[in-house]
Amino acid sequence: MNPRLLLAIYLAITLAPLGLSAFSGRPARSLWDELASGAGMLAYAIILAEFLLSGRFRSISRRIGMDVTMRFHQLFARSALVFALLHPFLYRAPSKPPYPWDTTRQLTLTDDLSAIASGVAAWLLLTPLVLQAIGRDRLDMRYEVWRLMHGLGAAAVAALLLHHTLAAGRYSADPVLAAVWIGLFAIALASLLSIYLVKPVLKRMRPWVVDSVRPVAARTWEVTLAPRGHGGLRYLAGQFAWLNIGHGPASLFENPFSISSAPAAGNRVAFIIKELGDFTRTVGRIRPGTPAYLDAPHGHLCVAGRDEPGIALIAGGVGIAPLLGILRQLRLDRDPRPTLLAYGNRVAEQIVCRDEIDDLARHHGTRVIHALQEPPPGWTGHSGMLDAAFFRDHLADPGMREWLFVICGPPAMMDAAETALIGLGVPARQIICERFRYD
Structure with missing residues (x-):
């Protein structure tokens, strides 16, 4: 996917709710109230789009690299947090039951506690979720635990905000905009399910087994996998895989490692792994025959198709x-x-x-x-x-x-x-x- 096309799609997703609200035909409110609604809609749209950036979709990351994709994910998440934090403080209209003549709620905000409570809960949960991601390397927490908490936390924020948006959002009374929010939430949820449900099923259908583990430098090993019951992996030299050794296909115990083998060398794939901590600390003790699973290939660190002279x-x-x-x-x-x-x-x-x-x-x-x-x-x-x-x-x-x-x-x-x-x-x-x- 062309990077410019990816950016255009992302902007279209995040700005679509704002565009629909602008043409909803509802009478305008004060500038501050409109800014508050706009900040809230932008925050939620960005949060839903974030699921696509973090979903390991090769069609998204192959052209620009997983690192750029995840960097976008981080920057947009922080932008969403800023918009979300500003959202409740920008309103100037009072919270009270609607006036009989004000059917479009031009003059008041809803005082429905259930509609407000879901938004407050999401607002309180989003800040630690983003801060925990920013400071992940400084947390005394295993990556697998953090990843599970991050995924579940993001899903909870998205679900709470869907309820808040549909129940309290003035512009979401428009059935078209309400359908857009539901559709975006469904796409985000499908992205999450593809990681935790669909990919494990696909990996179970294409298992691997450890063929050899050999030392290649001080505290560094080359682990070679052989396909079990299938033809192997189609990849380009320089790409990487999410590697899971010794756990089930649905396990969160997987980490990214670059592939060190050449595609033309056969159907075995090799990884060079240095002992640094967690899983890598025991890599030298992995025995041949240990089951393994791959989520691959990923990455764009490839020279295939490049015609530079050197x-x-x-x-x-x-x-x-x-x-x-x-x-x-x-x-x-x-x-x-x-x-x-x-x-x-x-x-x-x-x-x-x-x-x-x-x-x-x-x-x-x-x-x-x-x-x-x-x-x-x-x-x-x-x-x-x-x-x-x-x-x-x-x-x-x-x-x-x-x-x-x-x-x-x-x-x-x-x-x-x-x-x-x-x-x-x-x-x-x-x-x-x-x-x-x-x-």
């Missing part, structure tokens, strides 16, 4: 995973374009698949530049980080400005790489990256 891959730490998959695919495709791999780590023991990378340099012609922050004695590679100075020293060749640059690694390194490359004259359209952290 490809530079910039990796930091375990960010090598999707780039290794790309290099493996390029080698199998006998792609003649020059390739460069700039790979940064803290110490040499963290270099993933070092023998294979050296072999790529010898037989595929990939130019490999290792960078270590703490190099051992006799180190002949680059000493230091993948920072602006590194890129000026190694990627400033004017001939490389037409290359494609693919970046994956820690957020600070990715930011530095993007800034440095643009400073060297590389157009932004030739730089692709994908983040799993968005703030």
